[in-house]
Amino acid sequence: MRLPNQFLIYVSDAASAAAFYGELFDAKPEVLSPRYMTFDLGGGVVLALWSGKSRDLDPATPRNFEVGILVDGGSNEIRAIHDEWVAKGVEVVEEPNEDVFGLTFVISDLDGNRVRVAPADH
Template sequence: MSTSIVFIVYVNDAPEAARFYADLLEIRPSFETPRYIAFDLGDGADLALWSGHFDELAPAVPRTSEVCLALPGGPDAIDQRFERWVAKGVRVVSEPRDEVFGRTFVVADPDGNLIRVAPVD
């Protein structure tokens, strides 16, 4: 079995999306081509942005999957991250709230892909 996994997020413009994710997650790409850009998340996991799969993504189309950023530090850390991201101008899909797994919120990237922030399990 492979010891690595790549989570692919489909976007309209990979370089533009990479700038968004780099700013939001405060990381830099580890691999770049004009239509495929990856970020090394550590421990054999990558987040990749790919603009070569669809002709055009519409942000208004409902998404059925999410990328989840799991944060240590409890509810205060979740709320602080929400405030930082709101200050960056992200589109909020769901404001911070308590769920069965802890405090969480959801934002969307410019293409409508969902990004959840939740506590570390």
């Protein structure tokens, strides 16, 4: 079976996006080029940031996906991540709330892409 192993996010400025995600993930990009940067997520999976074809990227364009960060620490860890990111000035677009999968919240990156934090499925 072939499984996805790269998740590519279109961004207007790869270096700025890499700094943003690097701060969120407390990680450094593995591949660095002027328009393309990747973060190794383990297991052969990468998160890629690409500004190579983003001339038409408009922050007002609806986003139909989210980057998901699933955490094992339950509600307390989710609230701690929320508070940490708010202190860093990250834009929260959905405050912490209970949903069908538990406590969750959503932030926006510099280009309007969504990042959701939620509990890990067990």
